[in-house]
Amino acid sequence: MGRTGVVIRAHPVTPSSFPCIAIICCRNLFRVEAGSYTARMSDESKKPSEKQQLIKLGLEMGPLLLFFVINSMYGIFAGTAVLVISTLISLVVSRIVLKRTPVMPLVGGAFILLFGGLTLYFEDDYFIKLKPTIVNLLFAGALATGLLLGRNWLKLLFESAFQLPEHIWRVLTWRWAGFFVLLAVINEVVWRTQTTDFWVAFKVWGIMPITILFSMTQLPLIMRHRTDHPDEKDT
Numbered sequence: 001m002g003r004t005g006v007v008i009r010a011h012p013v014t015p016s017s018f019p020c021i022a023i024i025c026c027r028n029l030f031r032v033e034a035g036s037y038t039a040r041m042s043d044e045s046k047k048p049s050e051k052q053q054l055i056k057l058g059l060e061m062g063p064l065l066l067f068f069v070i071n072s073m074y075g076i077f078a079g080t081a082v083l084v085i086s087t088l089i090s091l092v093v094s095r096i097v098l099k100r101t102p103v104m105p106l107v108g109g110a111f112i113l114l115f116g117g118l119t120l121y122f123e124d125d126y127f128i129k130l131k132p133t134i135v136n137l138l139f140a141g142a143l144a145t146g147l148l149l150g151r152n153w154l155k156l157l158f159e160s161a162f163q164l165p166e167h168i169w170r171v172l173t174w175r176w177a178g179f180f181v182l183l184a185v186i187n188e189v190v191w192r193t194q195t196t197d198f199w200v201a202f203k204v205w206g207i208m209p210i211t212i213l214f215s216m217t218q219l220p221l222i223m224r225h226r227t228d229h230p231d232e233k234d235t
Contacts, residue, residue: 059090068204076125076196084116129191133184140180143173168225179214
C-alpha cells in the first residue's frame with residue numbers, strides 16, 4: 001500500500017491576494033510524495049517548519065482580521081489605516097523573520113498602499129471597496145492574456161506539484177479566469193447594495209470560503225487527468 005502525505009506550503013500573503021492563496025492551497029492538496037521522497041529531496045530541504053508555517057498564517061490573516069475588528073469599532077477609515085499599517089508590518093516581519101518576501105505579497109501590499117492611501121487621503125471609502133474588483137480583474141486578465149500569448153501562468157505555478165495534459169491546463173486556466181471575473185462582479189454587487197459593515201464582513205468571512213469551494217470543485221478534473229500518479233510510485 002502506498003504512503004501519501006500532503007505538504008503545506010504557506011506563503012505570507014496579504015489580504016488582497018485571497019485568490020492566490022486558494023491557488024496555493026489547491027496546489028498543496030496535490031503535493032503527494034511517495035516512499036523515500038528521493039524525487040523531491042531538494043524541494044523538501046526548503047520546506048518551512050511548523051513554526052514558520054504558523055508565523056506565515058499569522059502574517060497572512062492578521063491584517064485582515066485587524067481590519068474587521070477596527071472597522072466594527074471605529075469605522076472604515078480607521079480600519080483602512082490599520083490595514084495599511086499592519087500590512088507593511090507583515091511584509092517587514094516576513095522579510096526579517098522568514099528571510100524572504102515572495103512577489104505576491106509585495107503586489108498585494110502595493111495595492112493596499114495605493115487604494116488604502118487614496119481612501120484615507122480623499123476620505124472616501126470608494127477606493128478601498130473598489131480594490132478587490134480591480135485586483136480580481138487583473139488576475140483574470142493576466143491568465144487570459146497569458147493563454148493568448150502562449151504562456152500558461154497556472155501551469156507554471158502548479159506543474160511542480162502535478163502533471164496534466166496541455167488542454168486540461170488550458171481548461172483550468174480559463175475556469176480560474178472566469179472565477180476571478182465572478183469575484184469582481186460579486187464585490188461590485190455587495191459594496192454597491194449593502195452597508196459598509198456587511199461588505200467588510202463579507203470580505204473577511206465570505207470571499208475565502210467561496211474561493212476554497214471553487215478550488216475543491218476543480219479536484220475531480222485534475223484527479224481524472226493527471227499523468228504523474230505519484231501515489232503509484234510506492235507499491
